Amino acid sequence: MTNNVICQTRDLVENSGVCALINNEQVALFYLPNTEQKIFAVGNWDPFGKANVMSRGLIGSIGDELVVFSPLYKQRFSLATGQCLDEDAALPTYNVAIENDDVVLVS
Amino acid sequence: MVGHHYVETLVKSDINADITIIGGETRPAYDRVHLSEVFDGKGPEDLAMGSREQYEEWGVDAHFGDFAKTIDRDNQKVITEGGQAFAYDKLVLATGSYPFIPPIPGHDQEHCLAYRTIDDLAEIKASAKGKKIGVVVGGGLLGLECANALKNLGLEAHVVEFAPGLMGVQLDDGGSEMLRRKIEALGVNVHTSKATQKIVKGDELRLKMEFADETELETDMIVFSAGIRPYDQLARDADLKVGERGGIEIDYQCKTSDENIFAIGECAVLGNFIYGLVAPGYRMAEAAVSQLSEDRTSFTGADMSTKLKLLGVDVGSVGDAKGQAEDSRAFIYSDERNDVYKRLNVSSDGKKVLGATLVGDTEDYDTLLQYYLNDMELPDSPENLILPASDGEKPALGADALPMGATICSCLNVSKGDVVEAIDGGCLTVADVKGCTKAGSGCGGCAALLKNVVDAELNSRGLEVNTDLCEHFSHTRQELFTIAQASQIQTFDELIEKHGHGKGCDICKPAVASIMASLWNDHVLESDLVPLQDTNDTFMANMQKDGTYSVVPRVPGGEILPDQLIVLGEVAKKYNLYSKITGGQRVDLFGARMNDLPNIWGELIDAGFETGHAYAKALRTVKSCVGSTWCRYGVQDSVGQAIDLENRYKGLRAPHKFKMGVSGCTRECAEAQSKDIGVIATENGWNLYVCGNGGMKPRHADLFATDLDTETLYKYIDRVLMFYVRTADRLQRTSTWLENLEGGLDYLKEVVIEDKLGICADLEKQMQHVIDTYQCEWKTAINNTEKLKRFRQFVNSEQEDSNVLFVEERGQIRPATETEKQRPELKAVV
Structure with a gap:
């Protein structure tokens, strides 16, 4: 296992999220096989609910923006930028990609 | 009821008064209008309007079960039968009325009863037990309600009326005849033009009624409902002026002949008329309260139009229902196939509604009433207002045409102006307007009219109510349900592709998941359903504030085996869960980590538990x-x-x-x-x-x-x-x-x-x-590794979430607060 491989695609759940631990940070991975980018990664910490739950949020779209909804209080965050659409807050984003069957952190 | 309304109005006004209630019945005021529902299984407490606690909260001194006996007007005191004396500045008489029992020889024996109070009902019930036949004397509104009650008690019900027709006060002959047909078809026996001469012991049943026409009727019980008489003895004894046929005389301010004494409701008579309905009584109460303030109003009489359901038959009466005015010209429509009768009385020039009788179909009531109350000019061919629509279109009363003062809901006295004001204040739906004005929360008879007014008002403002589910579907949930069912659509992707756009959101996805579940009932964790569910449904548990879950197994009916209780305790101990009994007679276990859920459920299922759907x-x-x-x-x-x-x-x-x-x-x-x-x-x-x-x-x-x-x-x-x-x-x-x-x-x-x-x-x-x-969704899930894929804290580590920390309280865990998490010296129980 090389350093930048996080997990395998079979660990992911289609159109939904799972959580990975990357350098001791909790990262929510969303697998959207029908989009161009296919995989999105944002921080798992919900800044409003103050709990590690973002990977368990629902995925959807607002206009053209792909978003994840906080499972606690329903705030919307852009999957691409991490920006919250409702209040002034943002999730960290991570550059991840799928290479063959591997999910990798692009450095 | 009216007395209670007076007290409530006074308490809620700005007037600062010390209030004392003296009530003769042992219980506080109750809703007499719905008295017969006691027979449908409602208890006295369901009909209660005022309670001792409520009066206490209002600071009202309430005394029940001791009749007011005399009024000492010189010293401004009321003395009760029990000898208590209460001083007053202003006295309000709301003594109501009592049932008139015709002085027929033999009317005072056992099983000859009245229909007026909750206690009367108990007697009727006791008397009816195990018996066959019951007679109601009186074919008016209350009498027919009472007949219905007897029928519901399992008796063969008879109505005996002295006059030639039923509800002779409210209906014309044709309407009365139609009502009779309908009621007889429901199995109630109607005897009209019957003068009872004597009540004697029966030969086979308890009693026998002998009529003037020499016929007889045997029965087990007799209930009198032959009209009411005002309770005015208290006023008579105090030398207050009473009407020729009884009732305490009042003026437009509801004042009696003593300026410190008011009378309201059915004990009062205004211009020789007793207002025996609840709405006018309420208006009297309000007028009487207003005399204590700067802003005085009057009670100058009230419309006695009424719409109701008697034994399931719709009956309506508007204004001069029988067309007794000289100028009155009638349109009459009678349909003996469907048992519908309608009569519309208009002025001779055909411009104004004077009154109407409706039996079997009261759909036109609201419209006719509004024409009548607001003195509105009728369209050409007013007969179309009561005729069945031949081409689907009836001349509808434009809500726009109603004046602002038009009463929409007469129970709660809500006018069109009040509705418009509510919409000005931001209400956008009928439900909003209802919540804001209380319109339609009484008898509910105005629902259609209210909707009409709200729709017209929204329309005139160019507001269109958007009923789209969300930005992804321009359909209501109901429409989506119909679409999915009719086209056999089984997935969200197909539905949004064909009937919506975008990727969905937290509104439409769970809504569609719910529709799919109601229609096809596939497992909640099927791969195409997982992305649609809120976290609670995906993890089949309820997410709590710290991201842990609570677990609630089903305990059908709240019945549980001792061994199952023990397992619940053991599981709670093993996984360190906080336990609480729920309001729904089961046990909720809190603080479960996502990755523990499958093991917890494995043990619960082994003990015979199933999922409780507390998350769904x-x-x-x-x-x-x-x-x-x-x-x-x-x-x-x-x-x-x-x-x-x-x-x-x-x-x-x-x-x-x-x-x-x-x-x-x-x-x-x-x-x-x-x-x-x-x-x-x-x-x-x-x-x-x-x-x-x-x-x-x-x-x-x-x-x-x-x-x-x-x-x-x-x-x-x-x-x-x-x-x-x-x-x-x-x-x-x-x-x-x-x-x-x-x-x-x-x-x-x-x-x-x-x-x-x-x-x-x-x-x-x-x-x-x-x-x-x-x-059982959990049973299916724990045997399927694919479905359990998401129940891992991390896909690439066995660590647990370090932010989930508990402290102990009252011998159990609870989530640590943010402050506690900052203090490492506080020992966390993990």
């Missing part, structure tokens, strides 16, 4: 009391029934969560009337209540059907629930659903009991499919 918009619990098996008062096995109901409907997903309750007798210990579906045992079967709610906006469930056998009970519940599933909005509880359902409870009864839409077989089939395809 689905059936939650069926609460029960212990029932006839153990309880001294129970009349049916409520626990057994609750278990059967819970097992029947468990797993049914609906627009929102729903709950049920089953009580073993009318004491109602299971609080079934606060549930979406409430079932209360009677000696003959089960009474079904629908669309109640606790929570944020409590609502008493409505009585839907009485004395059902179990098979019919299930049939009705199947239909009500499936109709709700099909037609409700997303996240709409049954209570708001019913309140927004056009036609309300009556319409729901027509759909479910009479199968008006012809869909009952289909509703039942759909329910049967859900029942047949039930599976």
